[in-house]
Amino acid sequence: MSPRKSIKTATEPLHGPLQMSDIARMAGVSESTVSRALANNPAVAARTRALVQKIAADAGYRINPAARSLRSKRTGIVSVAVPLAHQRAQHLYDPFMMTMLALLADELTSRGYSMLLSKVAKHQDGWIEDLLNGGQADGVILIGQSFEHEAINRAAQGGLAIVAWGEQLADQAYPSVGSDNQLGGLLATRHLLEHGRRRIAFLGDERLPEIAPRFAGYRRALAEQGLTPDRTLLVRTEFELDDAYRAVKAMLAKGARPDGIFAVSDVIAVGAIRALADAGLRVPQDVSVIGFDDIALAAYSHPSLTTIRQDLALGARLLVDKLIARCANLPVDTTVIAPQLIVRESA
Amino acid sequence: MSPRKSIKTATEPLHGPLQMSDIARMAGVSESTVSRALANNPAVAARTRALVQKIAADAGYRINPAARSLRSKRTGIVSVAVPLAHQRAQHLYDPFMMTMLALLADELTSRGYSMLLSKVAKHQDGWIEDLLNGGQADGVILIGQSFEHEAINRAAQGGLAIVAWGEQLADQAYPSVGSDNQLGGLLATRHLLEHGRRRIAFLGDERLPEIAPRFAGYRRALAEQGLTPDRTLLVRTEFELDDAYRAVKAMLAKGARPDGIFAVSDVIAVGAIRALADAGLRVPQDVSVIGFDDIALAAYSHPSLTTIRQDLALGARLLVDKLIARCANLPVDTTVIAPQLIVRESA
């Protein structure tokens, strides 16, 4: 290292990655000017700006983001996380999650942000702050609230830029984007009822923030017909094919005989249909099945799924909009998106 | 803000996030000692180390990663990217991709790394270097090589820590992990042949690095039976349900009548089965269909898919192992994983 130093000459760059001082020298201006020029600061003469930018580009120079964010307190990174408090296993590869992640990746990158992906299984103290990675991210997008509403609220009140996909909850200190889940549950159940179904099973965990209102919609639709939900037809299942499959098998084994099923996700619906098929029950002749989400698979499974569509593309766009606004300390409100009934073969 | 300042007292921390100097003061040691203690540097007395760590933890202190990486040149972030040169659309939510991403997220987080997710559609100069985000990431994991072998090689030779999931190619300057694709193609096609199928269609883009050897395996299996591939049964399709569905419909419309189909992914297989069903063809009675990957869906689609399983969990683990080794400038080799035939209903 010291021998290197002694050979050093004026023309020698010699440190691998170029830095601003190098560009400054090449352009014959000061570092500050380079900094401003690269930031497209109009305070720099247009000519100078263009010159510096060209030199930097030709030299393949890239700003050191660590140094930049150490100064500016901004990183250009958004942390996207999936809270899984209620999940046994990873379900990051749930098609719904994946679709949302892909859409978020699109939205974020198209606005110059990078996306840091985290899976949070253990929710120890400060897990949300951890997502910020101590400043390695400017803000946090949560996909689903799990049972962490309180923690999210606290983080938001602590000034953290955070936005969640999910249900609008009481006393929410953070903006959220989500479907009108009660309406979704209502539409789904009414559709089954309109097809003459009366013994309608509910598949999903009604304790979750997003699912509770779907369950409420389900009960309300039943009530409209003077029906009361049958406890044996309430089946708690995770958002996983295997789990739904087993749960429905178990329900049938206990002798329950639904003529309709409202599954709170398409994946659950597919698992249910498989279990029904194993039991020799035909869909929709013997049992009508309706899902939720309208993932890509829904149209291609057999039978194709009647489902409640969530507009995830819109959701992703809004989430990013709101997060960016929150990062800029602008006031941001919550949006509830109307879900839509999509009728296919299964119900 | 200024009114707050005026109330300032000696005990008041008042700069939001604590910093090392604060912990140093609380612990009655120097910043250097704090730094070392938090890094678990054994040069610090065990007692002191424990004390400092406890104080830091209790105070909720977290190291500023920007400052840390400005000094240490390490970020603890790995960039994971999906090159999509050959893709029209985003297919980040392809189940295969998603499974891989989820597994990588697990592997990385369990080793203390964060995962920066990028989708690369336009491969302009220096796109790989861009993934490093100018130092915001320590290394790059590529899922698939697309047509970018040369660019990847150049980046690797330039000293960038990079690892790819995919096929082992000639003159590879970077380590890769992937299935033995030719063997996979061979197993798949032989299975169809053993079931008496003779007019076997190939669904996929055989120009892609990972698909070419599957195609070679397909041809070899046919050759073993003295058969030559029928050009009308070679259907180029993207890794998307819709596209596969349309492509198979088009093939059938042209009058092609395969009795077997080797689809290079399960998603493609599902699309194909749908198109066959539309044409009144039964699977497997009229046409046997075999897929590739063994994604979660494979076991639950109807009919369930016979397929060639890729061990993605192992793959993800190896990718991360190798990347970490490369980051440490250790020599790293390429691994080829044996694929496995999984027999279900579709063939």
Next chain:
DNA sequence: TTGTACGCGTTATCAG
């Protein structure tokens, strides 16, 4: 419009 000077919060070097 441009340059000077300083500091962001850490880690590494070196001396004690």
Next chain:
DNA sequence: CTGATAACGCGTACAA
């Protein structure tokens, strides 16, 4: 084993 001190590479008041 511990502490002082000097970078790391950039952004930004402030001065010119």
